[in-house]
Structures are given as C-alpha cells and as structure tokens.
Amino acid sequence: MDVGEVKKNTKVLIRGVPHNVESVDFVKPGKGRAIYRMKLRNLFDGSLADITYHSGDELEGTEVTPQEMQYLYSDEGSYIFMNTETFEQQAVGKDILGDKANFLKEGMMVQTTMFEDRAIDITLPIFVELKVVQTEVALKTATAAPQGKSAILETGYTVEVPSFVREGDVIKIDTRSGAYVERVETGK
Amino acid sequence: MSRGLRRESRVDERGRLHQIRPNLEKRELVYQNTRLFFKEKGFMEVETPVLTPELIPESEIMPFRADGYFLATSPEIYMKRLLAAGYQRIFQISHVFRKKERGRYHNPEFTLLEWYRAGGNYRDMLNDTGELVLSLALNIAGSAKITYQGEAIDLSLPWAEFSLPELFQEVAGWDPSLSYDALRFDDDLALKAIPALPKDKPSVLIDYPAPAALLAHLKNDNPALAERAEVFIGQIEIANAYSELTNPEEQRRRFLEEITRMGGGVALPQKFIDSLSYLPASGGIALGMDRLVMLFCDAATIDEVIAFPLGNI
Numbered sequence: 388m389d390v391g392e393v394k395k396n397t398k399v400l401i402r403g404v405p406h407n408v409e410s411v412d413f414v415k416p417g418k419g420r421a422i423y424r425m426k427l428r429n430l431f432d433g434s435l436a437d438i439t440y441h442s443g444d445e446l447e448g449t450e451v452t453p454q455e456m457q458y459l460y461s462d463e464g465s466y467i468f469m470n471t472e473t474f475e476q477q478a479v480g481k482d483i484l485g486d487k488a489n490f491l492k493e494g495m496m497v498q499t500t501m502f503e504d505r506a507i508d509i510t511l512p513i514f515v516e517l518k519v520v521q522t523e524v525a526l527k528t529a530t531a532a533p534q535g536k537s538a539i540l541e542t543g544y545t546v547e548v549p550s551f552v553r554e555g556d557v558i559k560i561d562t563r564s565g566a567y568v569e570r571v572e573t574g575k
Numbered sequence: 576m577s578r579g580l581r582r583e584s585r586v587d588e589r590g591r592l593h594q595i596r597p598n599l600e601k602r603e604l605v606y607q608n609t610r611l612f613f614k615e616k617g618f619m620e621v622e623t624p625v626l627t628p629e630l631i632p633e634s635e636i637m638p639f640r641a642d643g644y645f646l647a648t649s650p651e652i653y654m655k656r657l658l659a660a661g662y663q664r665i666f667q668i669s670h671v672f673r674k675k676e677r678g679r680y681h682n683p684e685f686t687l688l689e690w691y692r693a694g695g696n697y698r699d700m701l702n703d704t705g706e707l708v709l710s711l712a713l714n715i716a717g718s719a720k721i722t723y724q725g726e727a728i729d730l731s732l733p734w735a736e737f738s739l740p741e742l743f744q745e746v747a748g749w750d751p752s753l754s755y756d757a758l759r760f761d762d763d764l765a766l767k768a769i770p771a772l773p774k775d776k777p778s779v780l781i782d783y784p785a786p787a788a789l790l791a792h793l794k795n796d797n798p799a800l801a802e803r804a805e806v807f808i809g810q811i812e813i814a815n816a817y818s819e820l821t822n823p824e825e826q827r828r829r830f831l832e833e834i835t836r837m838g839g840g841v842a843l844p845q846k847f848i849d850s851l852s853y854l855p856a857s858g859g860i861a862l863g864m865d866r867l868v869m870l871f872c873d874a875a876t877i878d879e880v881i882a883f884p885l886g887n888i
Contacts, residue, residue: 391675394887413678413888416769416805417815417861418787419761420635421675439766441758442635442675 390423390444400447405430405502430507433483456499458491466491468499468506477506489544490515490562511562516571517541519556598872598880605868608714609688612707618664618690623653625670629844632830634837637674646672649861650689652847658693659853666690668864679876680811682884686864695858697802700816701779704806704860705732715871723809723870726774734777746771752784752799760787769810777808789829791817808870814862823851
C-alpha cells in the first residue's frame with residue numbers, strides 16, 4: 388500500500404515481521420517532500436521502532452485475525468493456549484503478555500490475535516474474577532473509615548483490597564487498571 | 576450499518592461540533608480582524624477561481640483533478656495576474672486543495688491567506704506578517720503572549736531571524752546553496768532545521784537556495800540564494816514569502832526543469848507566464864489560516880479548528 392494510506396493501527400509487514408502502526412506523524416513543508424514518521428510495534432516481541440518514510444514509499448500491508456482460545460497453563464516463561472474446536476495449542480511468551488499474565492486463570496477463555504497460524508498476543512476480558520488465596524485478617528476497629536490491605540490472588544497477583552475481603556473470597560478485577568472492583572462471592 | 580450505530584455517529588458529530596464551537600468562533604474573529612487589518616492598510620480583497628485550467632507545476636504538491644480542470648493548490652497564479660493588470664495591494668482568503676496531505680497540521684482542503692504588494696519585496700511581506708499576527712494576538716488573545724500546547728510564545732516584534740544557509744551549516748553540516756540536493760534538503764529542513772528553531776517566539780528562516788524557490792527573485796548579490804523566507808511559530812510552518820520573480824523567460828525555464836523532474840506530462844501555465852511581462856517588482860506571501868487559528872485556540876490538531884475535516888488523521 389502507498390505510505391499515504393497507512394493509518395494508526397494499520398498492520399504492516401517489515402522483513403516478514405508484522406508490526407502495528409502506533410502513530411503516524413505527517414511532516415510536510417509546504418513546498419517540500421512529505422515525510423511520514425511512524426512508531427511501529429513489532430507484534431512478535433512487542434518492541435517499538437521509529438521509522439521514517441517518504442511520499443511514494445510502498446509498505447506491505449498484512450492482516451491479523453482474532454481467535455478465541457482457552458488458557459491452559461504456563462511453562463517456563465511461555466503461556467499455553469488452546470483452540471477448543473481444533474485442540475491446537477499455541478505458546479505465547481511472557482515478554483509479550485507483560486502484565487496480562489497477572490490475570491490469566493487456568494481454563495479461562497481469552498481472545499488471541501493470530502498472525503498467519505501463530506498467536507502473537509491476547510486480549511483479556513475487561514473484568515476477571517479471581518480467588519483470594521492469602522490476606523491478613525482485618526482488625527476490628529471502631530472507625531468506619533475504609534482501610535486497604537494487600538491480598539494475593541490465585542494467579543500470584545497482589546492487589547489492594549478493602550479490609551473486609553477474606554481468604555477464599557472471589558473478587559472482580561479490572562484488567563485495564565489491575566484494580567479491585569468488588570467482591571463477587573464470599574468464601575468458605 | 577445498524578440504525579443504532581448510525582444514530583450514535585450522528586450524536587458524536589453533534590458532540591464534536593459543540594465542543595469545537597469556541598474554536599470556530601475564534602476562527603471567525605481571526606477572519607474579521609484580518610479583513611480589518613488589510614482594509615486599514617489599503618488592501619483590496621479579491622476572489623480568484625478555485626476551479627482552474629492551469630496550475631503551477633510543483634513536484635511536491637499534488638492537485639486534485641476535476642473533469643479536465645484542477646482544484647487550485649494556491650491562488651498565486653491569479654493573484655499575480657491581477658498584479659500584472661495594475662492591482663497594487665491585494666489579499667485573498669481562499670480554500671485550496673492538495674492531495675494526500677493529511678496529518679496533525681494538514682487537511683487536503685485548507686485555507687490560505689495570500690497577499691501581495693506591487694513595488695514590495697519579501698521583507699515587506701515579513702513586516703506585514705509580524706504586524707498582522709501581533710495585532711490578531713492583541714485583539715483576540717488580549718496579549719502578545721500566548722500559550723500553545725504548554726509552551727509560552729511571545730509574539731512581540733521583532734521576531735528572531737535565521738539565515739537558512741547558516742542554520743543548515745550549524746544543524747545539518749552542509750550549505751544547500753553551494754550544492755543542492757532536493758531530497759536531503761527536504762529531510763534536513765523538516766527533521767533538523769525546523770526542530771532547532773526557538774519554540775518561545777516566532778522565527779523567520781530567510782534566504783533559501785535558488786532551486787528551492789521556484790517562483791522567487793534571486794538575490795542580486797548572490798544568485799545562489801533566492802529572496803524566499805518562511806515564518807514559523809512554535810516550530811509550525813505558518814507562512815512563505817517571496818520577492819516575486821518577474822521575468823517570463825526565466826520562469827518558463829524553471830517550470831520546464833521542474834516538469835522534467837516530475838517526469839513530464841504536465842502543461843505549462845501559459846497565461847500566467849505571459850502575464851509576467853507586465854508584473855512589477857512585487858512581494859507576495861501565503862499564510863496558513865487554519866494553523867494561525869490553531870495557535871490562538873491552543874488546538875492540538877487542525878481538526879479542532881475545521882467544522883468538517885476530511886476523514887480521520
């Protein structure tokens with residue numbers, strides 16, 4: 388495609404590697420040649436690159452497709468997902484998942500991003516429900532002021548929760564911020 | 576598209592137009608004050624065709640075609656034909672069209688303010704620009720000091736001036752007036768020279784290499800340089816001034832070279848070239864109105880000062 392057609396979130400192939408266009412800065416002196424300064428994210432390893440293109444340059448567009456998959460388990464820095472229709476499994480590296488790994492619970496369904504036949508990223512549901520496996524018992528105090536404490540969840544993720552949350556409770560987490568939202572089930 | 580979605584996008588447009596209304600009101604004030612400014616200086620407001628059979632051949636400006644005609648990429652051809660017919664001081668606020676120009680500071684349809692002074696030169700145009708921008712600031716912002724995207728800018732006169740060859744030697748390590756390389760010049764101007772200009776006051780880049788000034792008069796004491804200058808505010812290109820080339824043979828020769836660079840297939844603007852025989856020594860300048868309005872509105876993108884921009888950035 389012509390460089391002029393490339394927009395934010397267009398997917399392009401650079402030396403065979405899919406990249407997401409994070410931003411396009413169009414620079415053109417009135418009488419001069421158009422310059423496109425792009426920030427591109429490598430969709431294999433998540434790294435960012437700044438590349439400058441000029442008017443007339445051609446880029447190779449590409450497609451990525453969403454595919455719902457089930458998270459199975461993690462193994463030495465890889466996270467294994469399965470297509471529940473074909474039973475085909477895919478490994479996604481920890482460095483690509485980043486903080487998303489904090490919210491992956493075995494058996495959970497997530498949206499993966501497929502490039503050709505390879506899963507290169509996942510999209511989490513906005514809310515996930517996770518069990519509290521460890522937290523202190525709150526001291527009863529006379530004040531009604533809300534007091535926070537930390538709790539460790541079944542995925543190993545540590546989050547601030549209100550003092551009334553106990554071990555065994557299931558709580559809702561906003562995966563965008565990583566914050567506690569509410570208690571959905573009381574344990575024991 | 577479902578009915579619900581269509582309804583939602585309509586609400587979005589109404590919301591956006593409501594949100595930018597203060598900017599469009601300021602835009603109107605800029606136009607009113609600009610017209611008053613030129614009226615007080617004895618300029619006549621003119622209108623020239625947007626639909627035109629001939630264009631200036633410029634390799635880096637792509638026109639829209641319209642059924643055998645073009646949409647004007649600037650009013651320059653007609654403004655100079657008026658000067659050649661004896662009009663002395665003229666200005667115009669016109670819509671112009673340039674294909675594939677879209678970004679934070681670009682919309683393919685945008686508004687140019689052009690004005691010309693018979694008997695003037697590029698210095699006179701720069702003086703006018705300083706006075707115009709300062710008077711707009713005082714009348715609209717109530718102060719010569721404005722804030723644009725978190726940066727304080729003092730629009731007081733005089734503005735900082737930088738010789739283009741000297742700036743290039745300093746930031747890019749070469750003098751484009753000695754050996755010109757168009758691609759290298761465009762890149763270094765956009766990526767090295769402009770980012771080196773001060774952000775806290777307007778700056779003027781003056782004296783461009785002759786090959787980078789297709790319609791400008793060359794300096795009498797150094798024909799490697801053209802009497803071309805550009806105004807930048809907050810490192811944003813605002814205006815481009817020339818002492819106008821008045822020699823038809825020279826203009827024709829430069830156009831033919833440019834057409835060769837473009838790979839041919841472009842017609843010479845013959846009526847324009849013919850009119851140059853009558854063109855007095857003149858100064859002319861084109862100023863991007865949308866960008867000037869952006870500065871006074873502290874607008875991050877051109878879309879925030881245009882009611883209906885084309886598509887998305």
